[in-house]
Amino acid sequence: MRVLDAIADLLNRKSSVQMVADDPQMSAELLLLIRTMFADGEMNEKEVAAFQDMCSSVFEIPSKDVPEVIRFLKDYGYETSSEQSAALFADMPKERKSELVSRLLVMAMADAKFHDREKAMITRVAQTVGLSDEDMRALS
Numbered sequence: 001m002r003v004l005d006a007i008a009d010l011l012n013r014k015s016s017v018q019m020v021a022d023d024p025q026m027s028a029e030l031l032l033l034i035r036t037m038f039a040d041g042e043m044n045e046k047e048v049a050a051f052q053d054m055c056s057s058v059f060e061i062p063s064k065d066v067p068e069v070i071r072f073l074k075d076y077g078y079e080t081s082s083e084q085s086a087a088l089f090a091d092m093p094k095e096r097k098s099e100l101v102s103r104l105l106v107m108a109m110a111d112a113k114f115h116d117r118e119k120a121m122i123t124r125v126a127q128t129v130g131l132s133d134e135d136m137r138a139l140s
Contacts, residue, residue, distance in 0.1 A: 016065035017072045026059060028085035029100060031077045032125060034070065036107040040115035050110035054103060082121060086128035097129040102139055 020027050033054065037047045055061040061069055077085075089097050104125060108118040126136050 016061045016069050019061070020059075020069055020072060021076075025088055027073065027077065028080075028088045029103070030055070030059070030069065031073050031080060031085050032082060032100070032104060033107050034073060035082050036104045036118060036121060037110075039108070039118045039121045040111075040113070041117070042111075044111050046112075047107065047110040050107055054107070058103070082125060083128050086125040089129045092129075094131075094135070097126075097131055098135065098139060100129065101126050101131060101136070105139060 020030060033051060037043055037051055052063045052066050055066050055069070056063055086100075089100055101122060104122045108114055108122060123136070
């Protein structure tokens, strides 16, 4: 019986791309993280490592699947603006909004530099989800 359960579990398990595709909130957050990574016009190894770590620890996406997830988001998320992605969080509890912005700040600071374009993007996201300047100061 265990063998059949293991086979059924394997067949029912979704790929990482399927997981992302089936979860608009996850897709939106990953897209925002990727855009934060590229906001300064550069991408370095520390940012990639931070993204892979976040994918693994927060979203349960194995490191080996991250390139495929990025390709998926590039192919299917290119028409979605950062503001549209952030809007998916507007009706969520304040804690969830703060969590999103905190993750974006971690991504922005992965290279130990907080560039003006990263700051501007994160500020727009915070405004879109309804976080105040005071909320942002508390996250910094």
